[in-house]
Each structure stands twice: as structure tokens, then as C-alpha cells.
Amino acid sequence: MFQNSMSNMEWDVAGMPEAPSAPETLQQTGLTLGFLNDLILRTLYTRGGMLGLDISKLLCLPFKVVEESLEFLKRDKCLEVLGGDLIGRVSYRFNLTELGRRRAQDAMKMCAYVGPAPVPLEDYVEQTYRQAVTGISVTPESVRGAFTHLVLPDSMFNAIGPAIVSGKSIFIYGPPGNGKTSIARAIGDYMNASGGEVYIPYAFMTQNSIVTIYDPAVHQLSDTQSDDRLEDNEATIRRLLNKGTVDPRWVRIRRPVIVTGGELTLGMLDLRYSVESNFYQAPLHVKANGGVFLIDDFGRQLCSPKELLNRWILPLEDRHDFLMLASGQKFQVPFEQLTIFSTNLDPKDLVDDAFLRRMRHKVEIPAPQRDVYEKIFHVVTRKLGMNPCPEAVDYLYGRYYSGDRAPRASDCRDLLETVQSICRFRRIPVQLTRELMVEASASFICEFN
Numbered sequence: 001m002f003q004n005s006m007s008n009m010e011w012d013v014a015g016m017p018e019a020p021s022a023p024e025t026l027q028q029t030g031l032t033l034g035f036l037n038d039l040i041l042r043t044l045y046t047r048g049g050m051l052g053l054d055i056s057k058l059l060c061l062p063f064k065v066v067e068e069s070l071e072f073l074k075r076d077k078c079l080e081v082l083g084g085d086l087i088g089r090v091s092y093r094f095n096l097t098e099l100g101r102r103r104a105q106d107a108m109k110m111c112a113y114v115g116p117a118p119v120p121l122e123d124y125v126e127q128t129y130r131q132a133v134t135g136i137s138v139t140p141e142s143v144r145g146a147f148t149h150l151v152l153p154d155s156m157f158n159a160i161g162p163a164i165v166s167g168k169s170i171f172i173y174g175p176p177g178n179g180k181t182s183i184a185r186a187i188g189d190y191m192n193a194s195g196g197e198v199y200i201p202y203a204f205m206t207q208n209s210i211v212t213i214y215d216p217a218v219h220q221l222s223d224t225q226s227d228d229r230l231e232d233n234e235a236t237i238r239r240l241l242n243k244g245t246v247d248p249r250w251v252r253i254r255r256p257v258i259v260t261g262g263e264l265t266l267g268m269l270d271l272r273y274s275v276e277s278n279f280y281q282a283p284l285h286v287k288a289n290g291g292v293f294l295i296d297d298f299g300r301q302l303c304s305p306k307e308l309l310n311r312w313i314l315p316l317e318d319r320h321d322f323l324m325l326a327s328g329q330k331f332q333v334p335f336e337q338l339t340i341f342s343t344n345l346d347p348k349d350l351v352d353d354a355f356l357r358r359m360r361h362k363v364e365i366p367a368p369q370r371d372v373y374e375k376i377f378h379v380v381t382r383k384l385g386m387n388p389c390p391e392a393v394d395y396l397y398g399r400y401y402s403g404d405r406a407p408r409a410s411d412c413r414d415l416l417e418t419v420q421s422i423c424r425f426r427r428i429p430v431q432l433t434r435e436l437m438v439e440a441s442a443s444f445i446c447e448f449n
Helices: 032-045 052-057 061-077 098-111 121-130 140-146 153-168 178-192 224-229 233-241 307-317 353-358 372-381 390-401 409-426 434-444
Strands: 081-082 093-096 169-173 197-201 203-206 209-212 250-254 257-260 272-275 278-282 294-295 320-324 330-334 340-344 361-364
Touching: 032 052, 032 061, 032 093, 032 178, 052 061, 061 081, 093 098, 121 197, 121 203, 121 330, 140 178, 153 272, 153 361, 169 178, 178 294, 178 340, 203 278, 278 361, 307 320, 307 330, 307 353, 372 390, 372 409, 390 434, 409 434
Parallel strands: 169 340, 169 361, 209 278, 257 294, 294 340
Antiparallel strands: 081 093, 197 250, 203 209, 272 278, 320 330
């Protein structure tokens, strides 16, 4: 069983977790010679003849590690070698022989994965705990800076700040239209922009199975990692031949922020297995490790809230999860992210006491008080280039908000954009008057008898 040993977290002077060091031998990669042989055979089978340098780059392994396997395959008559004129064997071109093609086809039937060599599961687990979200430095000033585009009372900051520091779980609830999703996304933006960077592997290996982690659709490369990808061949050769560099099997990214909503199903929380290729893709919450996993519109998923809660209740408590391979074998992975549940449904109708106990922080987003509403209204008015008009707000409170309808923060944007549309349609200057607000609110705020 893997334990979250936060006391062993290691960070460099820039606030980055210690980078995984590049292996200097095949043994240090955690891979077997047979596995690496098959990976090279599949690579050459799908890509054609390649320079040793290009094989090393594609597999994200130092050339001296790849060279051992290339020599073995050459002696085994699976490869033929054409000389090069750059820097020794790193510039040789390697091609499959007929025997090599047959062995590559056999390897493809077992597993069709081609790409960066995976890291051992144990290394992934250790690195994930080193860069846990609880290691982020959070200050009131930095949090406020991330919420400058929102109008929030001080009490809200006093609730959100400790929730981010905890790195545990947050349950955000309240009536619709008052900024729950905006607040949750602002937390994610804060973690992404100010939470530092983390290392994730392209893939890890467990029980002879490959699980891919890095997903360019949800993982944002750090600026440094992006610059590394623009290096020329000479710089690449120096990096692949030198000692003491970062293991290129790991990607340096900003802390991930993964958002899912009503489309979430239980199947999306399990390994995604490709029968044709015989390898796996990690589920969403594993891709979110080290960052934020936001479940928006909780309670409106395709599966019932009870099913989701039963799936989440132990990971939230124990900070790890179990995934199952197609063979039925299970293995343990970290559940190390800030998990945010956001809902506009009544919590009493969604969750029981056992689940709420595991929600370390519960943040209610109520309807705004009039002073907050007026501040939001003023911000949106200025943003749309309209003139101030206190009479418009007076009308809304006198006509609608003093009755059964509670004000919503989103009303400010929706009503003022409706006024803007009316002005544009009539080809008059965009402006705000009480009369235009009367017309816009009659259109937007429907009253059904």
C-alpha cells in the first residue's frame, strides 16, 4: 500500500518539486530489456528506418540506454545498420530486417503502444505525492488577486482561502445564477497560474500494462517545457548524451484543472482500455492529480448522485483510488487533487451525512445582498460602456426582488446585455435608462401564472 508521506516532499529553490533524474542505465528506467526491445521494434515498424538520435528522442530515453537495446537487436539479426557521419552511433540509421519485421508484428499483437517509454508505477506514485496540492503556498493577497474579476464579500474569501490551503475537497452549493461555477473555475485558474508546476509522465507501467497519463487536451505545458521542444538537434544531442538531466519521460506542466459536468459517467472514472491497441488511458481524476478536479452541476450527471458518491467516498477519505485492468487485477494510484463539487440542488436531496463529513469545506453561495448586487451591476454597466442608472436597480428591486424572486448575480449581465441588444436593434446609442430596463426585464424575467 502506498502512503502519502508529505514529510518527504522535496522542492527546489524556485518552488518546483524536485525533477525526476534521467536514468543512466536500463536498470534505472525500471524497464526490462525485452520490453525496450519490443518498443523499439514497434517504433521502427510503424515509423520506418530512423536515426539512433530520433529513436532516443521518440522514446524519451538517453541514447546510451537505447543503445544497449539496439546492439542486442542488431546481434539478434532484427536490425540492419547504416553508418552515419555525425557523432558515432547516435547518427546511425536503423532499419528492420525481415526477421525484425516478423518480431515487430508479434510485438504489435501483444501491445501496439508506440511513444515515450513508460515509467514504473512506483515512480509515478512517489512523484505525485512529492508535488501534492497541499504543498502550495497560499496567501490572502494571492487569492484575492485571482478573484479580482468577481465581486465577493470578505466572508467568501475567508471560506475559500482555507479550502484551497487544505488541498482536500470543497462542496459549493446555493441557488442558480450566483457564481458557483465562476468561483470554482477561479480556484482552478489560481491553482493553474499560481500553484507552481508539476511533473507527470507520458505513461506509466504496472503489471506489464501501459497506462497513458499526459493528455494535451487537458494538460498545459509550462513555458520551460514548451521552449525545450523548440531546441535544435545539436542541443538535443547534448541533452541526450549528458548526465544529470531531467528524465524526458516526464512532462513539466502547470497544475492541471479538469472540469466535468452533466456528461460525467461512472465509466469515465475507470481505465479506458483499447482492445485493438492493448493499452490504457488514465481516467479523468488521475489526470487531475496535482491540480483541481471540478464536478460541476453535481446531481445532474447521467448516473445517480448515490452511485457517484459511492465511487468517491473512499478516495476522498484515503487519498488513493484503485483501478482495475482488463485482466481483473487491481492496482493503487494517488487521489491527490483539490476536488470541487458544485451544485444548485438542495444538498439534503443529494448527499448523506457520511459524504458531507468527508467534505472538509462547505461553501454556500447565497443570493447577493443589495450592496453586492449593486457593485456587480456597476461593474457590468461599465464593462458594456453604459452610463450609470441607479433608477434601473431601484426598479428591479421594487418590481421583482422584493417579492418571491430572489436576485441573482447573473441577472446583472443578462439584463444589461438584453438592454444592449435592444439598443443595437433600434440603432440607438447603447445606454441604460429605467424605461429600457423595464422592457429588458419583462423579456428576460418570465413570470408564469
